[in-house]
Amino acid sequence: MLRFDEPEFLRQMASTVALRPQIEELVDRLVDEGFDNLFLVGAGGTYAQMWPYEHLARRSSAFPVRAVIAAELIASGDASLGERSVAVFPSVSGTTDDVVRAIGYCRARGVRTVxxxxxxxxxxxxxxDVALVSEPKAWPFDAQMLLFMxxxxxxxxxxxxxxxxxxxxxxLPEILVRVARQADPVAAAFAEAHKDTDYHFLVGGGNLWGFTYLYSMCILEEMQWxxxxxxxxxEFFHGSLELIEEDTSVVIFQGEDETRALTDRVESFARRVCKDVTVFDxxxxxxxxxxxxxxxxxxxxxxxxVLGRVSKHLERVRDHSLDLRRYYRVMDY
Structure with missing residues (x-):
């Protein structure tokens, strides 16, 4: 597969699920000591990565769990944040400035930090206070968060x-390798068909809404411009659908939770008005x-x-490196 290092992928994914004993020990200790709420604090893609777990908590529990943007938390504060709070901070590199500053902000208020x-x-x-360390560059954080939540x-x-x-x-590591192999020809075909497409309309819901936001902003916008x-x-039928025309690239992310019917409704409508509808299910x-x-x-x-394969093939057909940036960590801001 194009730019797919299987041994590295397996090592990275295995390192995330191998954290189970540490995660369970940590959660057990926090529960035994007692805490009142949980903050999932990220920036950009790591903020979006926390949404499925806020969603899981919201539909399964009355316990307060909130995904928050690191910079906004520092600027606005939160009245419920304090010594009875726990905050989780994901960062692939461990150097994300907004996240590092948010850790300091929380610790100054007595928050227990992970x-x-x-x-x-x-x-x-x-x-x-506690670092859960996987292999370098291991992504995404879903396995750790599924274990934690x-x-x-x-x-x-x-x-x-x-x-x-x-x-x-x-x-999961071996399962996802099989997913990548199955997805690769589909990803290549999508990239070839859309190598000159400069606008995509992305739709997702439920616990895939975070990924929809992430892929739109962090991959297609940040990494492919x-x-x-x-x-x-x-929310599809409240505003932005008016932008869809016959030749608009509509990309739908479909999952298997209780919100599936909402995304089915979008697909049904999109196929009535548009000739370029792609569903990743x-x-x-x-x-x-x-x-x-x-x-x-x-x-x-x-x-x-699946979309990781799409990204690699878009990089190839568009001759646009996924590592290329004009502004992010290039300019001061």
Whole structure:
């Protein structure tokens, strides 16, 4: 597969699920000590990565869990943030400035802090109370967050199946390699068909809304300098749909949670008015070893793997490196 280092991918993914004992010990200690709320604090893609787990908590529990933007938290504050709070800070490099500053802001208020990163000597790992360290550049953070939130919900009596889910996640590295292999020809075809497309309309919902936002902003815009519109499937019929024309590239991310019908409704409408509709559906992938009841929970990981192949093929056909930036970490701002 184009620019797919399978051994590295397996090492990175295995390192995330291998954190299970540390995550469970941490969650158990936090629950036993007691805390009142949980903040999932990120910036850009890592902020979007936290949305599925706010969503999971919101539909499963009355426990307050909130995904927040690091810079906004510092600027605006939060009345519920304090000594009875726990905050989780993901950063691939461990150097994201807004995240590092948010850690300091939270610690000054007595918040217990947890970092997710691939670098044990990074600012994020050094500044938090507990650092959960995976292999360098391991992405995404979904496995760690599924383990963290699943254990928390189990301890609260709100997730009876957590143990089985955690056991099944151990097979995730190999499962996702198979996903990548299956997705690669689809990804190549999409890239070839859209190498000259300069605008994409992206739609997703439920626990895939965060990925929709992330892929639109962090990949197509930041890494490929393409114009996009991103719309939640539940909000599709309230405004932005007026931008869709017959030749608009409409890209739909479809998962397997309870919001699937909302995205089906979008697809049905889009195909009536547009000739360029692409649906990336996690249901197309067998995911041997993952129980049907857990498929919806791992959908963000599946979609990240599928669209990772799209990204590599877009890079090829557009001759535009995914590492190229004009402004991000290039200019002072």
């Amino acid at each position: 970092g997710l990163t691939g670098y044990p000597d990074s600012p994020v790992a050094r500044e938090v 699943g254990r928390l919900l189990e301890r609260r009596g709100e997730f009876d199946g957590y143990g089985r889910l955690a056991d099944e996640l151990a097979g 393409l114009r996009t519109t991103r719309v939640h499937s539940a 996690t249901r197309d992938y067998p995911l041997e070893g993952i129980s049907p009841e857990f498929r919806g929970l791992v959908a963000p990981l599946v979609l990240d793997t």
